[in-house]
Amino acid sequence: MTDAPSRTLVIDTATAACSVALIEDGRVIAAQHREVGRGHAEQLLPMIADLPDGGRAAHILVDVGPGSFTGLRVGIAAARGLALGWDASVAGYSSLSLIAAADFAAGRTGEIAVMLEGGHGEVFVQSFTAGPAPLDDLASLKPDVAIAALGDRYPVGNGVRWLQQVAPELAGQPALPDASDALLLPQALATLPPRPVYGRAPDAKLPGGKVPA
Numbered sequence: 001m002t003d004a005p006s007r008t009l010v011i012d013t014a015t016a017a018c019s020v021a022l023i024e025d026g027r028v029i030a031a032q033h034r035e036v037g038r039g040h041a042e043q044l045l046p047m048i049a050d051l052p053d054g055g056r057a058a059h060i061l062v063d064v065g066p067g068s069f070t071g072l073r074v075g076i077a078a079a080r081g082l083a084l085g086w087d088a089s090v091a092g093y094s095s096l097s098l099i100a101a102a103d104f105a106a107g108r109t110g111e112i113a114v115m116l117e118g119g120h121g122e123v124f125v126q127s128f129t130a131g132p133a134p135l136d137d138l139a140s141l142k143p144d145v146a147i148a149a150l151g152d153r154y155p156v157g158n159g160v161r162w163l164q165q166v167a168p169e170l171a172g173q174p175a176l177p178d179a180s181d182a183l184l185l186p187q188a189l190a191t192l193p194p195r196p197v198y199g200r201a202p203d204a205k206l207p208g209g210k211v212p213a
Contacts, residue, residue: 009048009057009082010179013040013075014067014095015116015158020044021179022051031180040074048078056086061182064092064192066124066138066199067116076194092192093185096124096157098177100132101184103156111135113150115159115172123159124199125149131186140199 010021018040019033032047048055062079065072076092083090096114103112109130115123118140125146127135141149143166146159155163160172182190 007057008059008061008182009051009055009088010061010182011044011048011075011079012063012095012098012177012179012182013044013071013078014063014065015071015176016068017176017178018043018047018071019177019179020047020051020055021182022055022057023183026183028180028183031178033178033180035176038070040071044074044078048082055082058086058088060086060088060090061190062090062092062194063095063098063177063179064195065095065197066118066140067095069119069196069198072196072198076196079194090194091190092194092197093182093190094126094138094192094197095177096126096138097128097132097134097185097189098181099157099175100126100128101189102178102181103173103175104128104130104132105181105184108154108156111153112156113146113153115146115155115157115163117159117162118199121162123157123162125159127153132189138197138199 008023012019016037018036021031030051060079060083099114113127118124122140126138143162155172
């Protein structure tokens with residue numbers, strides 16, 4: 001996150017985890033991370049309020065997906081609302097790139113395939129090399145298709161357990177995004193528009209069959 005404002009609030013509610021972090025001058029000064037499953041809306045604002053200065057920052061960075069339809073909207077709505085109230089800038093990052101950044105920072109070498117649980121028994125998949133740098137586009141795949149597409153890439157993320165139901169012998173590293181790892185993202189992956197990246201069409205439909213934006 002080079003050239004970022006001196007203080008950044010990071011919000012991550014895209015998955016079963018709910019986490020926040022306050023980054024200042026290139027270091028994490030406070031953070032909270034909880035695996036809540038559901039209930040992000042009830043957890044998020046108190047977690048932000050517990051940060052120094054109530055989490056107030058000149059810049060807000062939020063996970064825009066892919067992930068849970070409800071979780072994504074909770075985090076992005078909070079980021080936009082706080083940015084408006086604080087006159088702060090706001091940008092997004094991918095949950096998959098954040099997991100990739102953390103995994104490479106922990107010493108992984110070679111190529112990885114980041115996989116998060118998706119809807120209808122599918123997994124969100126994207127491959128990365130060190131940087132992290134994406135090698136392909138985001139896809140939502142059935143576990144058997146994802147396994148066939150793995151090649152030599154090491155699977156990382158909570159979607160690994162879906163693959164292991166099909167191939168129990170498959171190695172992998174379960175992981176969820178953690179807001180405090182946003183410090184590891186290159187600038188190019190931390191400047192996405194603050195709007196949801198669903199990875200697949202949301203199940204929810206508005207009257208008339210329209211998909212929510």
